[in-house]
Amino acid sequence: MVAARTAICGDFKPRDSPDYPISYRYYGAFCAADQAAFDKGDLSATPLYYGIWAFRQIEQGRFVDLDLPDTELGKLRAYGVEGRHGELTVVLINVQDPAAADSTSDVVSLELPSSYRHGKEVTLGSSAPEGLASSDASAVSLGGWQIRPDGKATGTPVGRSMKVHGTTFAAEVEPGTAQLITLTR
Numbered sequence: 001m002v003a004a005r006t007a008i009c010g011d012f013k014p015r016d017s018p019d020y021p022i023s024y025r026y027y028g029a030f031c032a033a034d035q036a037a038f039d040k041g042d043l044s045a046t047p048l049y050y051g052i053w054a055f056r057q058i059e060q061g062r063f064v065d066l067d068l069p070d071t072e073l074g075k076l077r078a079y080g081v082e083g084r085h086g087e088l089t090v091v092l093i094n095v096q097d098p099a100a101a102d103s104t105s106d107v108v109s110l111e112l113p114s115s116y117r118h119g120k121e122v123t124l125g126s127s128a129p130e131g132l133a134s135s136d137a138s139a140v141s142l143g144g145w146q147i148r149p150d151g152k153a154t155g156t157p158v159g160r161s162m163k164v165h166g167t168t169f170a171a172e173v174e175p176g177t178a179q180l181i182t183l184t185r
Contacts, residue, residue: 008032009044009137030151031137044137045147047126054124054142054180057157058091059083066090066110075106076173088116088183090169098131098176109170116183120159121171124178131176 009031029049032038045053064080077093090110096103122143128134140146143157162171164183173179 008034008038009046030149041149043149045140045151046137047132047134047140049147050124050132050140050142051178053147053153054122054157054178055091057122057142057180058089058182059085059087061089064088064113068108068110072106072108075104076108078108078110082113086114086185088112088114090171090181090183091178092171092173092181093178094173094175096175097133098174099129100175103175105172105174107170107172109168112164112167112169112183114185115166116164116169116185119162119164119169119181119183121162122157122159122180124180125174126176132178133176 028046029052030043031046032043037043058081061081061083064082066078066080068076068078075094075096077091077095079091081089081091083089092108094106124132124140124142126132126134126136126139126141128136128139132140134140138146143159145153145155145157147153159180159182162181169181169183171179171181
């Protein structure tokens with residue numbers, strides 16, 4: 001039962017194992033807590049699935065260079081997408097392990113390509129000590145909502161309103177989380 005074993009959350013196998021075709025924690029959208037849960041079809045969405053769900057919240061558009069300094073790449077990632085109606089969605093990911101003693105919340109300051117006045121910030125995070133690197137799928141949420149075992153969301157992600165001052169923007173990103181910030185004029 002190779003497929004059953006690979007669908008267990010966090011059940012890693014070495015590359016030379018006959019049970020290793022995939023590491024489900026990183027590549028599978030759903031996994032089971034254990035073999036009994038797998039046999040019953042009781043699956044949970046993984047952080048990968050939440051990441052896909054988060055990116056589905058972004059309007060289609062063109063990528064925008066946010067010019068994050070290379071010195072920040074060890075801690076942060078920043079992406080921008082300008083939508084068809086002029087809104088800008090900024091995705092900020094703090095890739096630090098929140099359980100590490102030296103991890104930090106970081107305030108990201110960006111110069112925007114044009115002036116914006118309002119924003120809505122939605123958090124993709126986990127209550128597990130390892131943040132989004134955790135294999136505890138039940139700890140992950142997007143804007144306070146989760147994915148049910150049938151693959152449907154329990155609600156629409158809720159964001160926090162924020163003010164933006166012209167072409168300067170700053171947001172705090174906790175270790176092991178991502179912020180999706182949609183800015184409007």
